[in-house]
Amino acid sequence: MRFTLREVEAAARERLDPVHYDYFAGGAGDEVTLRANEAAFERLALLPHVLRGTAKPELGVTLLGGRASMPVLIAPTAFHRLADPEGERATARAAAAAETIMMVSMASTVAVGDVAAAAPGARLWFQLFIQPDMAFTEALVRRAEAAGCGALVVTADSPVFGTRGRDERNGFRDLPDGLCCENMRDGDRVREIAFSPAVSWEHLDRLREITSLPVVLKGVLHPADARAALDHGVSALFVSNHGGRQLDTAPAAVDALPEIVDAVGGAVPVLLDGGVRRGTDVLKALALGADAVAVGRPVVWGLAADGERGARRVLGLLRAEVEEALTLCGLASVRDLEPGMVRRPW
Ligand SMILES: Cc1cc2nc3c(=O)[nH]c(=O)nc-3n(C[C@H](O)[C@H](O)[C@H](O)COP(=O)(O)O)c2cc1C
Numbered sequence: 607m608r609f610t611l612r613e614v615e616a617a618a619r620e621r622l623d624p625v626h627y628d629y630f631a632g633g634a635g636d637e638v639t640l641r642a643n644e645a646a647f648e649r650l651a652l653l654p655h656v657l658r659g660t661a662k663p664e665l666g667v668t669l670l671g672g673r674a675s676m677p678v679l680i681a682p683t684a685f686h687r688l689a690d691p692e693g694e695r696a697t698a699r700a701a702a703a704a705e706t707i708m709m710v711s712m713a714s715t716v717a718v719g720d721v722a723a724a725a726p727g728a729r730l731w732f733q734l735f736i737q738p739d740m741a742f743t744e745a746l747v748r749r750a751e752a753a754g755c756g757a758l759v760v761t762a763d764s765p766v767f768g769t770r771g772r773d774e775r776n777g778f779r780d781l782p783d784g785l786c787c788e789n790m791r792d793g794d795r796v797r798e799i800a801f802s803p804a805v806s807w808e809h810l811d812r813l814r815e816i817t818s819l820p821v822v823l824k825g826v827l828h829p830a831d832a833r834a835a836l837d838h839g840v841s842a843l844f845v846s847n848h849g850g851r852q853l854d855t856a857p858a859a860v861d862a863l864p865e866i867v868d869a870v871g872g873a874v875p876v877l878l879d880g881g882v883r884r885g886t887d888v889l890k891a892l893a894l895g896a897d898a899v900a901v902g903r904p905v906v907w908g909l910a911a912d913g914e915r916g917a918r919r920v921l922g923l924l925r926a927e928v929e930e931a932l933t934l935c936g937l938a939s940v941r942d943l944e945p946g947m948v949r950r951p952w
């Protein structure tokens with residue numbers, strides 16, 4: 607039995623090739639931001655209410671017209687077949703069982719159409735690194751649409767691929783033979799994902815012209831960028847530092863959240879990922895104005911520890927913890943969380 611996400615991670619670490627464990631676990635530079643994401647949640651205190659006479663709390667949220675049974679989504683992470691032979695198929699089945707949204711990485715090791723086919727009823731969004739070759743970007747969008755994805759999650763924090771010291775030291779550069787980024791197939795070749803500093807707001811405008819899918823902008827930390835994103839018509843903002851894997855010493859996600867929420871002023875939903883490991887972290891982020899959070903590594907750990915069952919276990923643990931924390935806070939619903947319930951005691 608595994609009772610916490612830490613125990614799931616320990617089990618995953620035992621099963622994974624150490625080089626692959628480091629790829630999943632690691633961050634950029636000195637991993638300052640990686641550590642800060644979790645530490646920032648720990649520094650926040652929750653101030654509970656008492657004697658509210660509540661029933662079993664309501665956890666469900668509605669995002670971009672779709673329902674999730676809890677405010678915990680699956681963040682896009684690459685290369686699930688390094689963790690489990692079924693890879694993203696297993697993750698999607700776990701997401702469907704939990705009735706939550708899975709963001710399928712553009713760097714998935716199962717093509718998005720095959721992920722959708724393997725998990726009927728799964729609520730999928732497709733994550734996109736805009737490719738400077740807009741014709742190929744459009745081809746990716748069409749694949750996501752054909753797979754029934756409900757939104758495009760455009761990752762904006764990766765004009766270059768962050769330098770991760772663990773991968774450099776381990777010499778981890780390529781997927782093993784037999785695995786590739788299946789969405790990148792183009793005729794009889796598999797393209798490399800281009801990370802390009804030339805990608806700009808104009809590309810985002812162009813993307814919005816070629817699809818009617820809602821666009822979620824992921825990797826926003828600066829309030830001025832949040833305001834610009836609204837001007838460019840995004841449907842949701844996603845506060846994220848890429849799990850500490852891009853700009854090291856960028857702020858912890860939950861520390862950046864209040865200013866983004868303020869800048870957005872309720873115009874669109876705000877999501878957050880980075881360091882969410884406990885139900886209480888979920889409550890803190892929602893109290894500070896997030897509409898939902900997402901988890902990256904925890905789902906990979908579940909997958910590596912026990913395949914689909916492990917990913918389900920991770921989502922189940924988080925659900926149970928959110929429910930218990932809400933009850934202990936005297937709340938009937940995730941909607942009742944408000945900023946006054948979060949304190950910075952130290
Ligand atoms: C192994 C790994 C792969 C990732 N791959 C992607 C990706 O393909 N696209 C993307 O936008 N973000 C990617 N991310 C970032 C996650 O979407 C997310 O921002 C981050 O994992 C959240 O932090 P957490 O792992 O602490 O929950 C990746 C993160 C990890 C750990």
Ligand SMILES: CCCCCCC(=O)C(=O)O
Pocket residue numbers: 684713799848851
């Ligand atoms: C060369 C493919 C890289 C996929 C990107 C995965 C990612 O975002 C990560 O943080 O790792």
